[in-house]
Amino acid sequence: MKFTITVSDLRQFEYCQRIVYFSYCLGLSRRRPTTYKMEEGSLLHEQVAELEERRSLHSYGLQEGERHFDVRLRSEKLGLSGLLDMLIITSKEAIPVEFKNSSSAEVGANHKAQLAAYALLIEEQRGVSVSRSFIHFIPARQSIEVILEQHHKSAVLLNLERIRHMVERENMPEATLAHGRCTDCEFRNFCPDVW
């Protein structure tokens, strides 16, 4: 039976593969302390969800739709699970929305991987096709549309296999080449190639 990988693991895998390696192979995720930043982020998410309930759907270019918050998604077939910030259901489509507390309103490859993973889970769970999504950047109060194409979803399937392969063989992957990512990394004390 497949072990369950989370959508958050897929996002981290795009950011630095080694973070996912440490989480699984050294069991460090279970010992991770809750930092002030994490607590603050989770409080902000709750506040944004409350505001969202009162906000019109026009910022997503929609006339109608039903919002669902903190949607749990799971697929036994994919061995994947996740907790989506918001799901909008209209008469025509299902649209995943993630809230981000990042100061720069830029959509990265890790965000796309996360949204494509949610799309696969929604498609399986609800039997609808998901072709677009949004990231709502909290500080900028900006909602950016992210189109999800087949290659984004195929990359998710490939990365699920790569993570399983890495964990089962305990193969430590290369460190990220984006050295700036190491500065705030919660695993920098364990990483032999920290920059």
Ligand code: SF4
């Ligand atoms: S310290 Fe740098 S290379 Fe090591 S896990 Fe963190 S981001 Fe990756």
